[in-house]
Amino acid sequence: MKGDGTMTNEQIQKMIADVHAALDAAGRPMVAFAGDARIESGASLNRYFDHTLLKPEATADQYETLCDQARQYETRSVCVPPDRVPLCVSRLAGSTVEVCTVIGFPLGYHSTGAKVAEVRHTLGEGATEFDMVIPVGRLRDGDPGAVYDDVRAVVDAAEGRIVKVILEMVLLSEAERVAAAVAAVRAGAAILKTSTGFASGGATVEDLAILRLVAGADRGVKAAGGIRTLEFARACIDAGADRLGASATVSILGEAAGANAQSDSEGGGY
């Protein structure tokens, strides 16, 4: 079924219900979600962006630049490695920019205990959002309960902060994508995220549509991986994304500003 993309919405809805029922029967209840992780109505483009730098070789001065750009453009967050959280929290003090870090990134097969330790440590240092990767291989063993348990432990450790759950959809069949997303939502995910940006493929409009169906009215969807142009950013938003993870934030927002300016000078709407 991998990548065939031929399922109708009704088929996907049926599959979603089946996974919910199976997890319920397996003793994995729906975790109550009190928040609202959707993008606010009428938000400007910059507020969709998790401004991201996750290259292992990036140096402190690059993180300082990232933070300064995020402050200037008022992005939603910076998304940075755990060991850069203190630097970014300090650099962004007094701004509205969240400091998001990554958990079990990018391969997802860390033990749950190590993921929980990472959340606790970086939460204590001031991180306010967490993007975690699911245990992809164990999902593919046919065990969405393993995903649920892993996500739930991280959600509990995050003490009410936003946890985005990265499904790395390029590695999954369509049925596995649905199973992973449902397990994540039941376990308390605030936001379902398509990709790490480190696998062979990133966000697709088709994947975002599936995630929007699973996420329902109050959970969010984040597109990440390969968002380099305004056109694709807008396509992701149109497909239901509440967040965009990108390194090319400044370039994309610059492109949008140029498009707006041109549109203004032509007297047209945007």
Place this chain on the structure above:
Amino acid sequence: MKGDGTMTNEQIQKMIADVHAALDAAGRPMVAFAGDARIESGASLNRYFDHTLLKPEATADQYETLCDQARQYETRSVCVPPDRVPLCVSRLAGSTVEVCTVIGFPLGYHSTGAKVAEVRHTLGEGATEFDMVIPVGRLRDGDPGAVYDDVRAVVDAAEGRIVKVILEMVLLSEAERVAAAVAAVRAGAAILKTSTGFASGGATVEDLAILRLVAGADRGVKAAGGIRTLEFARACIDAGADRLGASATVSILGEAAGANAQSDSEGGGY
């Protein structure tokens, strides 16, 4: 200096001494290393191999096959994700094969606390070797002390088991490669390892020569990343590798057996 490879052994030795002196002055003493992590004299080719499967999407049956191959060929270890340690410990019970897992893999920028938690957790589950990744970015900030502190915490948590320290050399300049290796040795690394296999390049003969110089008489060197042929495996061993990390273990050992058989039939030595 990156990738120029023009340093003489004398220049490298001078650089090694300088980094040792700088770390000593910065209050990072040499951790005593009681063991011997070199390959034993006359070891057969199979004993060099850490038989490796680290794809995030790999399923339980693939790890069972990996373990069965490791047992059959008597490799030194299997190298597997943290969340596959219980499966592999169970599958390899009664064999001579070590169960090695990866820490802070593959990007290295996890917090030290999360790395330590991962070691403790997997040690408790029966892992006997640990391949950790250094915080590459903080090394590149010009802070080999950050590498020392990170490695030392992991070595302490490993309670005497072998810790291999992955330097991801393709991301480093020649001076950074030396600094990283010296920091790792001082902090108690048993084995210096070239690469994760997830970056843009893997082991090179030139890198192995540098690591052999830093490792000295009792620490080992591990080549990993891109070892797919008998010819390259032998080149790595000739350059000083005590361990080879590879997914292509069975193919390489098969190639060696074929070469031996042909050599025998020709009456030649091997």
